[in-house]
Amino acid sequence: MMRVGFLPSDFNPMVLMLGEAEDCRALGGVLRRFARDQQDVSFRSLGFCDVQGADVLLTAAAGPPGVQQCEEFAFIWRVPVEMAPDFADRLDDLADPGRIAGSEDLACGTGDGIAVKVSRGEYTDDFML
Numbered sequence: 463m464m465r466v467g468f469l470p471s472d473f474n475p476m477v478l479m480l481g482e483a484e485d486c487r488a489l490g491g492v493l494r495r496f497a498r499d500q501q502d503v504s505f506r507s508l509g510f511c512d513v514q515g516a517d518v519l520l521t522a523a524a525g526p527p528g529v530q531q532c533e534e535f536a537f538i539w540r541v542p543v544e545m546a547p548d549f550a551d552r553l554d555d556l557a558d559p560g561r562i563a564g565s566e567d568l569a570c571g572t573g574d575g576i577a578v579k580v581s582r583g584e585y586t587d588d589f590m591l
Contacts, residue, residue: 464489466505467514467590468537468576476577477518477529477537480585485510486557489580490550496520497546514590527570529578539578541570556582 464481479489488510496503503520506513516536518529522543529539541549552566563583 464508464511465514465590466511466518468516469590474577475575476579477539478590479511479578479580480589481510481580481582483557483559483582486553486580486582490553490557492520493541493546493550493553496522496541497543497550500543529576531576537576541568545570553580556580 464479464485466477466479469476469478479485481489488508492503492508495501500522502523505511505518505520518537518539520539520541523538523540525538525540527540527542527545529537532538549566549568552568555561556564556566561582565579565581565584568578568580
């Protein structure tokens with residue numbers, strides 16, 4: 463089960479996703495489908511995700527790329543559809559059986575704002591509690 467949560471910080475706020483190899487592969491599949499279909503995806507609706515706190519909406523809608531907080535939907539993650547397959551490939555690398563632990567920052571080229579980090583094997587199960 464991939465755990466998804468927001469870590470507030472004055473200097474480095476981030477949406478952190480903690481999972482195992484199969485979760486990274488599943489998220490890669492979601493990103494590939496997103497690139498193909500360009501349909502919004504609520505992380506809370508994904509069967510392999512346990513969203514802790516505010517939900518994240520993956521979208522290709524107009525607006526600045528990256529993650530922003532909004533009132534209508536807790537977090538909007540705008541990913542240009544041409545970047546989604548690259549993110550999926552990076553998650554496949556993270557899921558490689560020879561790789562015991564690691565992480566990938568899925569940045570949309572924005573220097574400031576809320577980062578997205580996917581991690582495998584780097585944190586204990588209770589980290590986001």
